[in-house]
Amino acid sequence: MSEGDGKPTVLVVEDERALIELYVRWLEDDYEVLTAEGGEAALEQLDDSVDVVLLDRLMPGMSGDEVLAELRERTTECKVAMVTAVEPDFDVITMGFDDYLTKPVERDELLKTVQRLLSRSDFADLEQELYSLSAKQAALRSSKPDEELAESEEYADLESRLSELRSELDATLPEMESDEFVAMVRDIEGESDEGGGEDR
Amino acid sequence: MSYRVDGFGELATFDAGTSVLVSGPSPETNERLFDAVTPASGERAIVITTNTDAETVVEELLDRGATREQLGVIECTNHDSDVEGVPVKQLSSPGDLTGISLEFAKLLDEDDTKPVRVGFATVSTALMYAELRTMFRFLHVFTARIRSGDMLGVFTMNPSMHDDKAHNTIRAVFDSEVSVGREELTLRGSGFSQ
Structure with missing residues (x-):
């Protein structure tokens, strides 16, 4: 955009x-x-x-x-x-x-x-960020004990941004249709064929 | 609207649009998935299978009380099932995510008036063909479609086939998770009541 x-x-x-x-x-x-x-x-x-x-x-x-x-x-x-x-x-x-x-x-x-096409571009951007942050969260969960995470400010920020992102995503494309679904999967797969792109 | 699910321990009622991850060893998770996606009267079920041939999937669902006209299967195995009275779409690879979404859209389109239960067995096989990032994004969009269509999504995964990080990343997509195997079934998360 x-x-x-x-x-x-x-x-x-x-x-x-x-x-x-x-x-x-x-x-x-x-x-x-x-x-x-x-x-x-x-x-x-x-x-x-x-x-x-x-x-x-x-x-x-x-x-x-x-x-x-x-x-x-x-x-x-x-x-x-x-x-x-x-x-x-x-x-x-x-x-x-x-x-x-x-x-x-x-x-x-x-x-x-x-x-809707513009919303879909926005959705794809947000959804890439959702992956990056979810992967980060998963890595932290796998490597640090729960007590340590509960005290971490960084982890709390991560969780709050994730929940914010989820609401933004829901608001961006509230009524996804089948043709949009297919097009979005095609784009996701297309990007992975190009080498996955870097996390952003 | 909601879906009654018998098979995750206590009888549970899922809100329309919810997706649940069933994690554990695959014979058990498959059984729980079949229990959960067996359509009630007036519903349909669409099952995407990467680990079981379509004939078996259909038999399992018929045994649990489904009728043929309620069912549709997307078979991403190397079998070439021909099941009487049930539309079966074949894909050569579990990694063909665009193909899966296209066939799913077509099956869904055949009757868009009824509630639909969607089964996906198994995320673990698909993860051998697609990167974690791609799979996460695919599942996120798929569960968003399930939400917008007021469907019920049931996905299985065997955590022992992946590292912790992969399991933790994938589970973040889902509203709820049921762990099958060692202890009693436990259902966690949101989108249901028991």
Whole structure:
């Protein structure tokens, strides 16, 4: 997610000019909006500031699937929602999409989807911290007697941060759906394939 | 909504959305898992198995009073079970966590009106294929999904197969834990009443 400057950035990729204008009107109050009328243009616009991509699946030139493949080569940070005319299966999640919207897209649905994708990035960050602290807690429990832990200020801080984190996590994605669940597991596994990353 | 569980010593009632870790040697933990995930009337059960073939899982649940249409199994063993009247999804490795989540989502999707008991036997096998960090994060997201879907999650683990740190890390994911084996069964944590 882009840091500091407030609004998250959404990149709209759509070959129909009228739809681009519509989506921009819906999004511009809350987001920094970039637009592209095709796959090649989308890849030119893509940089680290982009948090969410709305990607039309069927476009002349590069298809949405091709754009996705190229985009995933470059970054795994941003979330991509596929916009499609046909209701897809969960399988699109394993292809690398994070969510999907079925045309015609309604305003509320679009805004809700962008919001949930951003929440999911937040959730993943918190959840990484949860692992680091839980592992630390487990290591302390395995190596120090309970009496010593009970007197340790550091251990008390750790426990209070853990319980804080759990509430934050619950508040971030209170109603996780199946497609989100699959996408999150895919991301977790993807990160471990890249070498696990370091604790943070 | 809640789930009545007979099999953890005294009869226990679990709040919907709770996940419990059953720790101990695997023959016993499997028995306790089968007891706990046997669906009551009007419920369903989805079992992910890495250590027992799907035929055995289904037989165990039928013996405990389940009917075939209540069941679904994700088999991550090298068996290739074909069980009449029960959807069985095959995965080649217990480490294929994305595959497990995808098949789980599909089984869940077949009927989203009924309460679901979810069994996972066993975290220990999966830990041989995935790093502790990956497994922790997977289980955290999985139990979050169980919570959001008002399901009951029952996961088994054999602590003697892992170091203390791994067991202590994994148990931090769960609302409650029941230790099976040496002494009497003890259920600790939150999300249930006895």
